[in-house]
Amino acid sequence: MSDKNMKRKTTMTIVSEGLAKRYKKEKRFKMLGLSAILFSLLFLVFLFSSIFLNGYKAFFQTAVQIDVFFDPAVLDVKDPATANYHGLIKTSLRTAFPDIKKRKDKKKLYGIISNGASFTLRDIVLENPSIIGQTLSVWVLADDDIDMLMKSYIDRELPESDRRMNDMQIDWVDTFKAQNRIKFLFNIGFFTNGDSREPESAGILGATIGSMYMLAITLVLAFPIGIGAAIYLEEFAVKNWLTDIIEVNINNLAAVPSIVFGLLGLAVFLNFFQLPRSAPLVGGLVLFLMTLPTIIITSRVALQSVPPSIREAALGVGASKMQAVFHHVLPLAMPGMLTGTIIGMARALGESAPLLMIGMVAFIVDIPSSIADPATALPVQIYLWADSPERAFVERTSAAIMVLLTFLILMNGTAVYLRSKFERRW
Amino acid sequence: MSNPILTTILLSLISFSYSYGKKFAFTTGSKVGGVHKLHSRPAYHGMLIALWCALPSLFILFVWQFAEPAIISSMVLSSLPDAINTLPPERLGLVLNDIKNLSMGLSFGGQIDPQLLKASEYYLQLQQTGINIKSGAVIILSIIGLLAGFKLLSPSLRARNHVERVVRYFLIGCSLIAIFTTIGIVLSVLFEALRFFQKVSVAEFLFSLTWSPQISIRADQVGASGEFGAVPVFAGTMLISAIAMLVAVPIGLMSAIYLSEYASKRMRATAKPLIEILAGVPTVVYGFFAALVVAPFIRNAGTAMGLEVSSESALAAGLIMGIMIIPFVMSIADDVINAVPQSLRDGSYGLGATKSETVKNVVIPAALPGIVGGILLAVSRAIGETMIVVMAAGLSANLTVNPLQAVTTVTVQIVTLLIGDQEFDSPKTLAAFALGLLLFVVTLSLNILALYIVRKYREEYE
Numbered sequence: 001m002s003d004k005n006m007k008r009k010t011t012m013t014i015v016s017e018g019l020a021k022r023y024k025k026e027k028r029f030k031m032l033g034l035s036a037i038l039f040s041l042l043f044l045v046f047l048f049s050s051i052f053l054n055g056y057k058a059f060f061q062t063a064v065q066i067d068v069f070f071d072p073a074v075l076d077v078k079d080p081a082t083a084n085y086h087g088l089i090k091t092s093l094r095t096a097f098p099d100i101k102k103r104k105d106k107k108k109l110y111g112i113i114s115n116g117a118s119f120t121l122r123d124i125v126l127e128n129p130s131i132i133g134q135t136l137s138v139w140v141l142a143d144d145d146i147d148m149l150m151k152s153y154i155d156r157e158l159p160e161s162d163r164r165m166n167d168m169q170i171d172w173v174d175t176f177k178a179q180n181r182i183k184f185l186f187n188i189g190f191f192t193n194g195d196s197r198e199p200e201s202a203g204i205l206g207a208t209i210g211s212m213y214m215l216a217i218t219l220v221l222a223f224p225i226g227i228g229a230a231i232y233l234e235e236f237a238v239k240n241w242l243t244d245i246i247e248v249n250i251n252n253l254a255a256v257p258s259i260v261f262g263l264l265g266l267a268v269f270l271n272f273f274q275l276p277r278s279a280p281l282v283g284g285l286v287l288f289l290m291t292l293p294t295i296i297i298t299s300r301v302a303l304q305s306v307p308p309s310i311r312e313a314a315l316g317v318g319a320s321k322m323q324a325v326f327h328h329v330l331p332l333a334m335p336g337m338l339t340g341t342i343i344g345m346a347r348a349l350g351e352s353a354p355l356l357m358i359g360m361v362a363f364i365v366d367i368p369s370s371i372a373d374p375a376t377a378l379p380v381q382i383y384l385w386a387d388s389p390e391r392a393f394v395e396r397t398s399a400a401i402m403v404l405l406t407f408l409i410l411m412n413g414t415a416v417y418l419r420s421k422f423e424r425r426w
Numbered sequence: 427m428s429n430p431i432l433t434t435i436l437l438s439l440i441s442f443s444y445s446y447g448k449k450f451a452f453t454t455g456s457k458v459g460g461v462h463k464l465h466s467r468p469a470y471h472g473m474l475i476a477l478w479c480a481l482p483s484l485f486i487l488f489v490w491q492f493a494e495p496a497i498i499s500s501m502v503l504s505s506l507p508d509a510i511n512t513l514p515p516e517r518l519g520l521v522l523n524d525i526k527n528l529s530m531g532l533s534f535g536g537q538i539d540p541q542l543l544k545a546s547e548y549y550l551q552l553q554q555t556g557i558n559i560k561s562g563a564v565i566i567l568s569i570i571g572l573l574a575g576f577k578l579l580s581p582s583l584r585a586r587n588h589v590e591r592v593v594r595y596f597l598i599g600c601s602l603i604a605i606f607t608t609i610g611i612v613l614s615v616l617f618e619a620l621r622f623f624q625k626v627s628v629a630e631f632l633f634s635l636t637w638s639p640q641i642s643i644r645a646d647q648v649g650a651s652g653e654f655g656a657v658p659v660f661a662g663t664m665l666i667s668a669i670a671m672l673v674a675v676p677i678g679l680m681s682a683i684y685l686s687e688y689a690s691k692r693m694r695a696t697a698k699p700l701i702e703i704l705a706g707v708p709t710v711v712y713g714f715f716a717a718l719v720v721a722p723f724i725r726n727a728g729t730a731m732g733l734e735v736s737s738e739s740a741l742a743a744g745l746i747m748g749i750m751i752i753p754f755v756m757s758i759a760d761d762v763i764n765a766v767p768q769s770l771r772d773g774s775y776g777l778g779a780t781k782s783e784t785v786k787n788v789v790i791p792a793a794l795p796g797i798v799g800g801i802l803l804a805v806s807r808a809i810g811e812t813m814i815v816v817m818a819a820g821l822s823a824n825l826t827v828n829p830l831q832a833v834t835t836v837t838v839q840i841v842t843l844l845i846g847d848q849e850f851d852s853p854k855t856l857a858a859f860a861l862g863l864l865l866f867v868v869t870l871s872l873n874i875l876a877l878y879i880v881r882k883y884r885e886e887y888e
Contacts, residue, residue, distance in 0.1 A: 015778070022780055022783070023780070025780070025782060026780045026781060026782045026783075029781075029782035029785070029786075030684070030688055030781075030782070032680055033680045033681065033683050033684025033687075033688060034684055034688075035680075036676070036677045036678075036679075036680035036681040036684065037680075037681045037684055037685070037697055037701065039677055040677065040681060040700075040701045040704060040749070040752055040753075041697070041700060041701065043704070043749055044700065044701075044703060044704060047707070047711075047715055050715065050719055051711070051715070054718070224600075225600045225603060226600075227600075228596060228597045228599075228600030228601070229597070229600040229601035229603065229604065231597055232594075232597035232598055232600060232601045233601055236594065236597065237601075245605065246601050246602070246604060246605060249604050249605055249608050250604045251873075251877075252608070252870060252873055252874070253604055253607060253608060255803065255806060255807075255869065255873045256611070256810075256866065256869060256870070257806075257807075257809070257810020257811070257812070257837070257865060257866075257869055258810070258812065259810065259812045259837050259840060259841070259862070259865070260611060260615070260810070260862055260865060260866050260869075261611070263611075263614065263615055263840070263844075263858070263859060263862040264607070264610050264611045264614050264615075266614075266844065267614030267615070267617070267618060267859070268610050268614050272614075273492070274495070274496075289607050292603065292604065292607070293604060296601075296604070320586065320590060322590040322593060322594070346706065347706075349708075350706075350707075350708030350709070350710070350711075351708070352708070352709070352710045352813055353709070353812035353813055353816075353837070353841070356812075356816075356841050356844075356845060357840075357841075357844055361845055379708050379710040379813075380710075382710050382711070382714065383710050383713070383714075383813065383816075383817065386710075386713070386714045386717065386718070386817060387817075394718065397714060398714075401711050401714065404708060404711070405707070405711070408706060408707075408708070412706060
């Protein structure tokens with residue numbers, strides 16, 4: 001007996017021999033899990049900081065001070081709106097740098113100032129026509145190349161042939177700098193302009209308004225209809241084949257890729273109903289169809305969380321089924337429904353794929369003034385700018401992303417706040 | 427009469443009928459011995475009449491808004507001389523556009539055709555008549571409805587039941603919209619796809635190995651063959667989705683395991699929402715990030731190692747797409763892991779297993795159907811994802827499994843085929859709908875399969 005015991009290890013020894021290895025495995029497994037989480041969190045930090053670092057400089061824009069002589073020979077007092085303001089800027093630059101003689105160099109010199117500057121001058125004159133004949137020091141936007149140089153995205157150390165700007169241009173900028181005639185201004189135009197081919201005068205207002213119109217349409221349609229559908233399915237529907245189909249349908253629609261909704265919008269709204277292309281109206285309709293399933297699903301969950309005793313009490317004191325739902329259940333489920341709707345709206349705001357299908361990628365300078373005007377949306381604007389080759393647009397893209405993310409954080413924050421404030425556990 | 431005025435009149439009629447019905451209920455109620463003697467509460471009488479007043483006129487208004495442009499266009503066109511009227515439809519559309527522009531006071535210089543000018547006046551006149559008829563019809567209908575409603579009013583009127591029936595129909599209508607959407611998707615995609623398959627055979631589309639949708643305009647043009655073999659496009663989609671799943675599944679699953687089995691309550695409460703932020707970031711942001719930061723990084727790293735990396739490599743798009751999907755996999759896995767009852771774990775601990783052994787041998791097998799279902803849903807997401815691949819993956823349809831080369835995907839092709847000027851009859855445009863049909867079918871079957879697996883293999887615990 002004792003011989004056998006000597007030869008065969010007891011269970012206890014087997015276990016304790018393997019124990020160290022197993023604990024090590026356990027530790028490794030735990031570390032693996034932790035690193036998975038850390039990976040996601042690190043990526044999040046990396047994503048946000050890279051976008052911030054790429055974009056925060058876009059909120060400031062280089063401006064140059066030039067002395068403009070508002071020449072009465074050029075400006076007609078009776079009709080100051082249509083004068084050659086670009087000529088005024090050219091004259092002013094020529095006087096500032098009189099020794100530039102070559103045609104090619106002059107052209108480069110004029111390129112320092114943004115094309116949008118003539119509008120700045122026009123606005124000054126229109127506001128106060130009495131300055132015609134005087135010389136004024138005016139701050140005007142610099143061209144995006146100058147802006148990039150000032151923000152040190154253009155490397156001065158590179159040989160001249162590899163640089164976007166030649167030595168002469170850099171000298172001009174340094175001259176301006178020495179005279180304190182070049183500085184960063186807060187980039188108001190970014191928030192008040194529409195799109196533009198010139199990075200320095202491109203802004204997000206047009207896209208933001210387009211997004212707002214679309215969200216308004218989506219909300220007006222999706223909120224009542226989504227809640228109506230949820231109430232019917234949750235409170236009234238009898239279990240039969242039709243309600244089964246509706247239910248399966250809604251769950252499937254929630255998982256259909258968003259681009260397919262874009263195809264639907266293109267084929268049905270644009271080609272069949274002949275609604276205008278690129279209009280927020282169509283975009284809103286497409287986003288409505290896309291967010292509807294999500295809103296229905298979250299609203300149903302909210303209705304389910306209201307305990308049956310509320311309904312029974314209402315029915316018990318003589319309310320009809322409809323009264324019980326609309327007077328008692330719905331108000332209690334409303335916070336949950338609102339949360340779901342806001343989250344759905346946030347998703348609709350960030351969505352761009354279906355909008356590409358219905359022509360909202362057009363280059364649109366004007367700020368839309370109605371839901372039938374051509375417009376673009378904030379995420380689509382980001383997509384458009386991301387495709388532009390100029391270095392300055394990279395910066396704008398990141399800035400526009402920051403604005404979009406701010407909107408999303410605000411919306412989701414509201415949803416979280418609503419949930420924590422009004423959530424009731426029964 | 428302009429639209430705002432019409433709306434105001436309509437609204438005031440509706441509110442008048444509501445207050446009248448309510449007042450009527452109060453006065454008749456007091457005659458028969460108190461409001462409580464009536465069948466319905468006074469507000470329901472008001473609502474019933476308001477509905478009578480509003481519904482017919484709103485219906486007419488709605489139909490009118492849709493029908494009017496078409497009717498007016500056809501009337502204007504038929505008034506034109508035969509020489510214009512017999513033009514092909516596309517030219518006719520242009521003429522109609524000119525007429526509309528003229529009637530809005532826009533002209534594009536040059537000589538204006540007097541016939542068009544006349545037509546544009548006729549157009550304006552028709553529009554005016556249309557507005558008049560519309561306003562007249564709407565107001566008369568609402569007044570008729572209002573009077574008909576008044577006629578109904580009596581102390582024994584079961585107003586509430588009528589109102590509730592209308593509300594019920596409204597609710598049913600709301601839930602039917604989801605069905606109409608699906609039908610709309612299927613029909614619109616199917617019709618265009620069928621037209622495509624009349625020009626390109628199904629077999630060629632599904633099995634041919636070359637995808638080059640450029641159609642030649644001239645017969646002798648080079649490099650514009652117009653071949654629609656979708657295999658490379660699918661292969662590209664599969665490659666990118668596979669890379670995405672290689673990132674998303676292990677990381678998502680391990681995060682879920684850690685959060686549900688190891689993490690303290692406080693850590694779970696902070697880490698989970700933070701990771702879920704990743705799901706809320708718009709895909710266009712990921713696309714920008716992939717194209718601007720990740721793709722150049724991979725390219726430089728590859729070049730440093732002596733590899734040839736395309737600047738639009740499948741790897742960059744797939745990696746970022748995988749990161750986007752992590753929270754999706756994580757929350758599904760977290761839900762199923764939490765649904766595994768504690769008693770199973772306790773049994774395993776009781777036998778002396780460590781936590782990781784319990785997870786690997788007990789919890790994961792028990793949660794497997796749910797996890798597999800979740801992964802299938804994630805795959806369908808990856809296949810349907812658009813913006814990341816549009817911005818970071820390529821356009822050329824290479825048939826390759828090398829993740830360092832550029833490939834294209836179904837969604838990229840749909841977007842490129844449909845952006846920009848399109849003739850609606852060319853196979854190039856229709857091909858997008860054929861791809862859309864395939865995308866819809868594939869994602870739908872993946873979803874149904876996922877639901878089926880979850881339902882069929884779900885362990886029922888008490």
